[in-house]
Amino acid sequence: MPIDALCFLGVSRFGYELGAADAIRALDAEGIGTAVVAAMHPRDGDLARANAELAEVAARSGDRFLPTARVDPWDGQSALDDLTHAVTRNGARALLFHPDEEHFPINDIRLRPFAERADELGVPVIVATGFHCVSEAVQVGRFASWCPRVPVIMTNGGQLNISGQGQFDAELALRLPNVHILTSGVYRDDFLERTVKNFGAERVLFASAAPQFDFAYELRRVHRVRMTADQRRLVLSGNAERIFGGPAA
């Protein structure tokens, strides 16, 4: 069954929300077995608490949700501690950065300790990518260069540009072998096809990025892309199992 490599649960201070029950219903409706989930940016800004609540929801979900740890690097050492706690105590499968909502450039040198901590903990890093000045694909690539053994996963194919003008930057970042992309919001089939062809299907993961994007529509994108059955299996679930550990890990 497909694995959704990223959706968000909770209530965001930025005006959107998705509850666990609604997410499960949407996953069931689309035949998606599992979702990697991240906390929304909560109204009180307490990401450590949001991560803990997310871990509880995931633990009760019967392996439908694989939690991540979302941290705000401006919190410095306490954010590093929260990351370690979330991974070692609460089973977080990845570190999630959202440079747009937490307002930091992903290539700021102060993030290097997070790259190194992710390496020590053996977890991948998902970066909300394509946001001007803070998470352009080449900026994410710079971050990825600090942790070459860590899978670094760019959302939205590495860009949020309705003319596709970030595609070359995304491909520059993909020259680093640890950089991957999510399919969420990529409006052009040929961009995904090019990534599969030029960098390998191992570098592409299906994700909805719901609730901002739509579970069903985002899954249909992947079924539109021309690739072999083996490649599609990797994109829909195989890569997520390898990178996040899969439901039973």
Place this chain on the structure above:
Amino acid sequence: MHMHIDDVPSLGWELSAETCVASMDEAQVDAAAVMTIVDLPGGANPTAMELIAQACERFPGRLYGFIRLNPRHPAKARELLDVAVTELGFRGLKLHPVSSLAHPAHPDTIALIRAAGELGVPTLFHCGDEPLTTPLSIAPAAAACPDAPIILGHMGGYRHVDEAIDVAERHPNIILETSAMPYPAKIREAIDRIGVHRVIFGSDGPVSSPALERQKVVRAGLTDEELDLVLGGTAASLLGVA
């Protein structure tokens, strides 16, 4: 209401009319507005107008031409617009401020939009997240040309969709076109706020899939009557083929 044909190998664009029509057939799309990727005059394809005209001639009733122009060459652009519409049967004007660097509210742009309106054809803007193309950048042009239909292609892209709906609420000559933007639910919201006759299906194909783009409209929760209008009824009126 938004597909591309061009032949500019130096920019990596080789999109044939046949490719367009094949993707339309797959998506069960009867007709499309087609335009080049580059502008006239001075763009990378000096024969852009002829390319579109010939494509429409080869596929009558399937392809309708939009002339893509750079308003920063006001006299030549106006001349090309006249020829395209009155002699070659083009059905619209396409403006892409990222490639032309012409601000939508610049007097030369406004003059061209107004001329298109006087010729009875709409103006389709690329409307996304980039500077020069956001809904609020286009809004002054809509205010300056209240009798000229202005279509916001991509209805604001990824992060300006709410802004596009807001601008359309305030300017009744603005029409929203659905291509590429990733939110099916926003189509429903737009119809509720500005009316079903001002939201039209576009694909930005053939590089983005008309079949998938059509699914976005189908998934928006529209009535059958609304679906008919968004998928073609309103566009047919705009193209003058209703």
